[in-house]
Amino acid sequence: MPVLIKGEPVMEIFDEIYDAIVNRNRDEVIKLAGEVRDRGIDPAQAIEKGFKKGMEKIGEQFADLEIFIPDMIAAAEIMNEGLDILRPLLKSTGAKISTGRILLGTIQGDVHEIGKNIVKIMLEGSGYEVIDLGRDVNVLTFVDKYQELKPDIIGISALMTNTMVNIPRVIENLKMLGVRDDVRIMVGGAPVLPDWAEEIGADGCGDSAKEAVKLAKKWLS
The missing domain is CATH 1.10.1240.10 (Methionine synthase domain)
Structure with a gap:
C-alpha cells in the first residue's frame, strides 16, 4: 500500500x-x-x-x-x-538506516584493496555501516578496533597466499580475549577458499561482493 x-x-x-x-x-x-x-x-x-x-x-x-x-x-x-x-x-x-556495523580491511602485508573496496560499496549500498581500515592492516589493529567499535562482522581480505596466513592470527587473538563468539568473521580474496575459511574457524567466505552481501544479510537479518 x-x-x-x-x-x-x-x-x-x-x-x-x-x-x-x-x-x-x-x-x-x-x-x-x-x-x-x-x-x-x-x-x-x-x-x-x-x-x-x-x-x-x-x-x-x-x-x-x-x-x-x-x-x-x-x-x-x-x-x-x-x-x-x-x-x-x-x-x-531518530530513525536509523544502518542494519549492522561491519569492520573491513586487507590483512597485514597485503596492499591490494580493489576487491575490498567493491565489497565496501556493496555493503554500504545495502544499508550497512562499514568502517574501512584500509590495506596492510596489522593483525592487532583488527583486534583493537573490534574492542573499540564492537562491529557485528569483521571482514578480512587477502590477495596473496603469503599474506592470507595472517588471517588466522586475528581469529586466534579474538579467542584469547574471549570475544571470538561475539562477532562473525568473513574472509575473502582470490586465494581464500571456503574449505580453508572453515579450517581456520571463520564463519564464512565471501568470494565476491554479491556473496559478501548475501552473508551479511543472512547473519544480521
Missing part, C-alpha cells in the same frame, strides 16, 4: 530514485532527495525503497558483467550525495 503524505502517494518517487541510481543520474538523485526532504516524506523509507534497491540492482549488474568498476564507484558516489541530503532528517527523527 502506498505511503501517503498529505493525500499524495509517494511510491512513485521511490521508483524514480531507484531508476536514477541505476542510471547513475547524479542531478536526478539530488533533485529527488531534495523533494523527499521538502515534501516531508519519510527519509528512511526513501532510502530503503529507493536508494538501497537501486544499489542492489547495481550489484546484480556488476555480478552479471553488465557494468564495471568505474560504473559501480560512480553509483556509490551519487548515492552518497543523495544520502547527505537525507541524513540530517534521519538524525532529527
Whole structure:
C-alpha cells in the first residue's frame, strides 16, 4: 500500500530514485532527495525503497558483467550525495538506516584493496555501516578496533597466499580475549577458499561482493 503524505502517494518517487541510481543520474538523485526532504516524506523509507534497491540492482549488474568498476564507484558516489541530503532528517527523527556495523580491511602485508573496496560499496549500498581500515592492516589493529567499535562482522581480505596466513592470527587473538563468539568473521580474496575459511574457524567466505552481501544479510537479518 502506498505511503501517503498529505493525500499524495509517494511510491512513485521511490521508483524514480531507484531508476536514477541505476542510471547513475547524479542531478536526478539530488533533485529527488531534495523533494523527499521538502515534501516531508519519510527519509528512511526513501532510502530503503529507493536508494538501497537501486544499489542492489547495481550489484546484480556488476555480478552479471553488465557494468564495471568505474560504473559501480560512480553509483556509490551519487548515492552518497543523495544520502547527505537525507541524513540530517534521519538524525532529527531518530530513525536509523544502518542494519549492522561491519569492520573491513586487507590483512597485514597485503596492499591490494580493489576487491575490498567493491565489497565496501556493496555493503554500504545495502544499508550497512562499514568502517574501512584500509590495506596492510596489522593483525592487532583488527583486534583493537573490534574492542573499540564492537562491529557485528569483521571482514578480512587477502590477495596473496603469503599474506592470507595472517588471517588466522586475528581469529586466534579474538579467542584469547574471549570475544571470538561475539562477532562473525568473513574472509575473502582470490586465494581464500571456503574449505580453508572453515579450517581456520571463520564463519564464512565471501568470494565476491554479491556473496559478501548475501552473508551479511543472512547473519544480521
